[in-house]
Amino acid sequence: MSYTKLELQPLFDKIDELKPAFIERLSKAVAIPSVSGDESLRPKVVDMAHFLVKELTSLGFEDIQVKELGIQPPPVENPKLELPPVVLARLGNDKSKKTVLVYGHYDVQPALKEDGWATDPFTLVHDSVKDILFGRGSTDDKGPVMGWLNVVEAHNELKWELPVNLVCCFEGMEESGSVGLDKLIAQEAEAYFKGVDTVCISDNYWLGTTKPVLTYGLRGCNYYQVSIKGPGADLHSGIFGGIIAEPMTDLIKVLSQLVDGQGRILIPGIAEMIAPLTDKENALYDDIDFSVEELNAASGSKTSLYSEKQDILKHRWRYPSLSVHGIEGAFSGGGAKTVIPSKVIGKFSIRTVPDIESNKLDELVIDFVNKKFAELNSPNVIKAELIHDGAYWVSNPFNDAFTAAAKATEDVWGVKPDFTREGGSIPITVTFEQSLGTDVLLLPMGRGDDGAHSINEKLDVSNYINGCKTLGGYLHYYGRG
Amino acid sequence: MSYTKLELQPLFDKIDELKPAFIERLSKAVAIPSVSGDESLRPKVVDMAHFLVKELTSLGFEDIQVKELGIQPPPVENPKLELPPVVLARLGNDKSKKTVLVYGHYDVQPALKEDGWATDPFTLVHDSVKDILFGRGSTDDKGPVMGWLNVVEAHNELKWELPVNLVCCFEGMEESGSVGLDKLIAQEAEAYFKGVDTVCISDNYWLGTTKPVLTYGLRGCNYYQVSIKGPGADLHSGIFGGIIAEPMTDLIKVLSQLVDGQGRILIPGIAEMIAPLTDKENALYDDIDFSVEELNAASGSKTSLYSEKQDILKHRWRYPSLSVHGIEGAFSGGGAKTVIPSKVIGKFSIRTVPDIESNKLDELVIDFVNKKFAELNSPNVIKAELIHDGAYWVSNPFNDAFTAAAKATEDVWGVKPDFTREGGSIPITVTFEQSLGTDVLLLPMGRGDDGAHSINEKLDVSNYINGCKTLGGYLHYYGRG
Numbered sequence: 014m015s016y017t018k019l020e021l022q023p024l025f026d027k028i029d030e031l032k033p034a035f036i037e038r039l040s041k042a043v044a045i046p047s048v049s050g051d052e053s054l055r056p057k058v059v060d061m062a063h064f065l066v067k068e069l070t071s072l073g074f075e076d077i078q079v080k081e082l083g084i085q086p087p088p089v090e091n092p093k094l095e096l097p098p099v100v101l102a103r104l105g106n107d108k109s110k111k112t113v114l115v116y117g118h119y120d121v122q123p124a125l126k127e128d129g130w131a132t133d134p135f136t137l138v139h140d141s142v143k144d145i146l147f148g149r150g151s152t153d154d155k156g157p158v159m160g161w162l163n164v165v166e167a168h169n170e171l172k173w174e175l176p177v178n179l180v181c182c183f184e185g186m187e188e189s190g191s192v193g194l195d196k197l198i199a200q201e202a203e204a205y206f207k208g209v210d211t212v213c214i215s216d217n218y219w220l221g222t223t224k225p226v227l228t229y230g231l232r233g234c235n236y237y238q239v240s241i242k243g244p245g246a247d248l249h250s251g252i253f254g255g256i257i258a259e260p261m262t263d264l265i266k267v268l269s270q271l272v273d274g275q276g277r278i279l280i281p282g283i284a285e286m287i288a289p290l291t292d293k294e295n296a297l298y299d300d301i302d303f304s305v306e307e308l309n310a311a312s313g314s315k316t317s318l319y320s321e322k323q324d325i326l327k328h329r330w331r332y333p334s335l336s337v338h339g340i341e342g343a344f345s346g347g348g349a350k351t352v353i354p355s356k357v358i359g360k361f362s363i364r365t366v367p368d369i370e371s372n373k374l375d376e377l378v379i380d381f382v383n384k385k386f387a388e389l390n391s392p393n394v395i396k397a398e399l400i401h402d403g404a405y406w407v408s409n410p411f412n413d414a415f416t417a418a419a420k421a422t423e424d425v426w427g428v429k430p431d432f433t434r435e436g437g438s439i440p441i442t443v444t445f446e447q448s449l450g451t452d453v454l455l456l457p458m459g460r461g462d463d464g465a466h467s468i469n470e471k472l473d474v475s476n477y478i479n480g481c482k483t484l485g486g487y488l489h490y491y492g493r494g
Numbered sequence: 495m496s497y498t499k500l501e502l503q504p505l506f507d508k509i510d511e512l513k514p515a516f517i518e519r520l521s522k523a524v525a526i527p528s529v530s531g532d533e534s535l536r537p538k539v540v541d542m543a544h545f546l547v548k549e550l551t552s553l554g555f556e557d558i559q560v561k562e563l564g565i566q567p568p569p570v571e572n573p574k575l576e577l578p579p580v581v582l583a584r585l586g587n588d589k590s591k592k593t594v595l596v597y598g599h600y601d602v603q604p605a606l607k608e609d610g611w612a613t614d615p616f617t618l619v620h621d622s623v624k625d626i627l628f629g630r631g632s633t634d635d636k637g638p639v640m641g642w643l644n645v646v647e648a649h650n651e652l653k654w655e656l657p658v659n660l661v662c663c664f665e666g667m668e669e670s671g672s673v674g675l676d677k678l679i680a681q682e683a684e685a686y687f688k689g690v691d692t693v694c695i696s697d698n699y700w701l702g703t704t705k706p707v708l709t710y711g712l713r714g715c716n717y718y719q720v721s722i723k724g725p726g727a728d729l730h731s732g733i734f735g736g737i738i739a740e741p742m743t744d745l746i747k748v749l750s751q752l753v754d755g756q757g758r759i760l761i762p763g764i765a766e767m768i769a770p771l772t773d774k775e776n777a778l779y780d781d782i783d784f785s786v787e788e789l790n791a792a793s794g795s796k797t798s799l800y801s802e803k804q805d806i807l808k809h810r811w812r813y814p815s816l817s818v819h820g821i822e823g824a825f826s827g828g829g830a831k832t833v834i835p836s837k838v839i840g841k842f843s844i845r846t847v848p849d850i851e852s853n854k855l856d857e858l859v860i861d862f863v864n865k866k867f868a869e870l871n872s873p874n875v876i877k878a879e880l881i882h883d884g885a886y887w888v889s890n891p892f893n894d895a896f897t898a899a900a901k902a903t904e905d906v907w908g909v910k911p912d913f914t915r916e917g918g919s920i921p922i923t924v925t926f927e928q929s930l931g932t933d934v935l936l937l938p939m940g941r942g943d944d945g946a947h948s949i950n951e952k953l954d955v956s957n958y959i960n961g962c963k964t965l966g967g968y969l970h971y972y973g974r975g
Contacts (some may be wrong), residue, residue, distance in 0.1 A: 232732060234731075234732065236832070238830075243795055244793040244794050244795045245793065245794020245795055246794055248793060249918060250815070250819070250843060250845065250918075251845060251917045251918020252792075252810065252918055253810075254810075254816070254843075255757050255799075255809040255814070255917070256757070256789065256798060256799055256800060256806050256809045256815075256917075257789075257798055257799060258755060258757070258798075258799055259817055259818070261818045261819070261820070262755060262757075262817075262818060265746055265749045265750045265818060266750045266755065268750075269746045269747050269749075272743055273743075274739060274743060274744060274747065274872055275739075276735075276739070276740075308737065308738075311734075312724075312725040312726065312729060312734060313725050313726020313727055313836075314724055314726055315873060316724045316725060316738045316873045316874060317737060317738055317739075317873075318736075318737055318738060328736040328737045329733065329734075329735075329736060329737050333736070334735035334736025334737075335735070336735045336740055336742070337740070337824075338731070338742070338824065338825040338831055338833055338834075338835070339742070339821065339825030339826050339831075339833075339835065340820065340824060340825075340826060341825075341827065341828060343819065343826070344820030344822075345820050345821060345822055345824070346822065348881075349717040349719075349819075349843070349882045350819055350841070351715065351817070351819065351918075352819055353819075354820065360825060360830065360831070362735075362830070362832055364731065364732060364736065389755040390755065391755055392795075392796060392797045392798075393797060400829075401830045435733070436732045436733045436736070436737075437731075437732020437733055437832075438732060
């Protein structure tokens with residue numbers, strides 16, 4: 014038990030004492046179906062913003078601002094649809110303290126009982142036998158957002174000052190592409206967010222179900238499409254089969270040459286850009302609590318390309334991958350349709366890692382695709398293009414923020430956290446880092462099996478309550494560090 | 495001008511005289527939206543059957559039977575949906591005459607004004623400048639069906655006896671797979687259809703727009719699907735990309751090896767089964783009115799694999815082709831979705847020709863697909879299977895029925911018809927041939943640009959009226975032959 018932990022014990026005890034109130038707060042939040050992807054529920058997303066304002070106000074936050082982001086750009090059904098606001102709030106403005114920006118989102122994924130939920134998704138249900146809270150948003154991301162409020166409430170009850178100045182940035186469009194947020198962050202970088210020393214995002218998950226983690230890296234994603242256009246309209250294969258060059262034949266030949274069955278990308282020049290694996294990084298993988306069995310459980314299959322934990326984690330976190338997602342314009346229904354599609358658009362993406370240069374990657378990919386198509390001597394017309402990209406992110410897991418979070422984690426959970434990366438991207442991480450010029454820490458609250466975007470989303474009560482303690486402890490260690 | 499034509503001149507004159515009445519008859523038929531593929535319009539399909547019964551009755555047909563086919567099997571929205579009936583009718587039962595069965599269908603493809611029609615699809619519009627009739631079903635297949643009734647009306651007006659016994663078989667499910675018809679034909683082969691000498695189907699089109707044709711061959715179609723299953727559910731490519739074997743990668747590798755960019759099927763053993771091209775058959779292609787420009791106009795592109803007419807026609811009619819139609823289960827929408835589909839089902843079909851043995855083909859295809867998948871050493875699970883097949887058909891274009899139709903065509907149009915085949919299948923052709931043990935003649939009324947399944951479907955008045963003459967002339971030549 015560290016020296017500091019003794020000092021934090023009253024905070025941890027208070028958090029335990031307030032557990033019923035904290036569950037009640039999360040319950041109120043979950044009851045608001047703030048689904049950003051459903052236009053008809055947009056008023057509920059706005060209600061959720063106002064709920065936050067009310068909570069922040071009663072907790073004593075200052076300078077609470079509801080930042081409107083304007084009209085949602087197309088595609089939308091309602092051309093006048095307003096984006097949900099970003100809620101900003103601040104607690105403390107003491108120049109002698111460090112300033113921590115905490116980010117979370119108050120919108121959620123869609124959920125319908127008939128999707129297969131065991132309980133009403135918008136009622137937080139406490140399974141007291143398993144001590145688990147079920148409900149949409151419980152873990153993604155209302156639990157963590159309430160977590161920051163809970164930390165403040167515990168301090169208020171203890172009549173403790175926060176050890177840092179706290180700046181909150183809570184958005185309502187995260188599940189729908191964070192539309193408008195990049196611009197707002199850029200605008201506020203030298204205004205509301207001026208003086209921020211570090212950013213903490215609690216919007217991801219432990220790797221597994223038993224060991225807490227801190228996350229220091231994310232892969233990026235460059236998403237490409239290859240359109241091949243032939244006939245002026247879809248044709249009947251009886252009449253045209255065998256006498257015209259079919260776009261689908263060409264597309265499949267091109268797509269088949271991008272990656273091999275072992276997941277190796279076949280486009281020359283990419284492997285050379287990958288940062289070499291240092292001994293220090295290599296050693297990190299040995300301690301991590303993970304196994305091929307966990308991967309198999311998560312994928313619901315025995316389709317792993319690797320059997321060793323280290324290989325799996327490296328290929329998830331630090332090597333690029335290429336997935337072919339599908340084809341737009343081809344027949345995609347059930348049964349048999351004898352169509353020759355006139356224009357087909359193959360979709361694939363590459364997960365990017367240090368030190369792949371995004372523009373260089375695009376050039377390699379597009380050139381390769383065009384070259385492979387040219388080899389077919391097809392009369393059809395190709396267009397290969399990038400349609401979306403998001404940068405990878407890697408932090409120093411030994412910096413002040415990570416060190417503080419690691420101490421807090423050990424105090425609360427009794428184990429050192431695993432330092433993990435993630436295969437997916439959280440674009441806002443890079444945005445904060447670049448716009449504010451600060452470090453970012455990903456400090457997850459929930460477990461790997463919480464089912465963030467699935468039915469029966471849950472948050473274990475222990476994760477919720479210990480998560481609050483960890484967030485609070487992190488602020489203290491960071492504030493004093 | 496042949497001797498016989500002089501005898502038929504009164505019939506041809508009468509048909510010209512009755513033109514307004516014939517257009518009126520077609521107009522009434524087109525006004526009934528008998529869309530078999532739209533369950534909500536099923537009552538209209540039944541109305542159309544009753545319209546036919548009324549017409550047939552007033553024309554003096556005998557033994558008119560409305561054959562109910564029972565409940566439509568799944569997939570249907572209404573589990574009690576009744577199939578449209580087959581309408582049977584007979585005119586004449588003279589043992590000294592030959593008996594001709596004429597088949598047509600009274601259902602039509604779906605059509606909505608908003609699909610892009612210039613006029614209401616269910617109002618027959620006579621463009622008097624171009625002398626064209628526009629409307630859904632005008633050419634497919636209400637024009638030809640009315641054609642047979644018109645021929646009888648002209649005979650009645652002339653107080654002529656028909657030169658043959660005429661048996662009508664009009665169905666209402668052709669555009670939706672002719673469900674129930676095979677069974678009915680088998681049942682009636684030795685009953686209502688007993689004594690039928692030949693079958694005439696007027697449900698296809700001229701190859702081009704200027705020269706009448708008689709059709710003596712159709713390709714068959716064997717339709718396959720290849721399912722590849724990996725993970726238990728769709729996965730996120732950020733988390734799983736690079737560490738599991740993706741079903742889409744495997745499927746695309748398999749599909750890419752089926753056919754080359756020049757349309758050559760790469761599955762060994764198929765080419766060896768194709769009937770050799772005889773000198774006699776080879777010579778038939780030289781006279782046919784067709785060009786690569788017509789193909790380009792039809793495909794709306796310059797994607798032809800061949801520049802010579804003979805090559806194009808041979809590859810449309812007498813060589814097999816393989817088309818990849820699409821993939822079920824993969825991402826098929828617009829935009830970017832970072833999914834790893836858990837189960838993908840590739841769909842492809844092979845157009846079959848003499849002397850490909852269907853079962854042998856299935857074996858070659860499925861073995862090849864399994865072999866190519868095995869070479870990938872994938873942990874995923876494959877299932878390759880035939881999901882639908884329809885036999886090819888080739889007739890002797892010099893038999894009595896074709897000879898009679900050729901004479902009638904020459905009388906009416908002043909040119910010898912082209913003897914054509916088609917790349918697509920008309921499964922009912924083979925059913926009639928096999929169930930009744932008779933020849934089948936395909937005697938088209940409309941032109942190649944009628945747009946049977948498209949917007950602005952049309953039938954030129956000249957094709958409608960001359961078509962009636964040709965049908966009538968065919969009955970006379972065949973009856974006397």
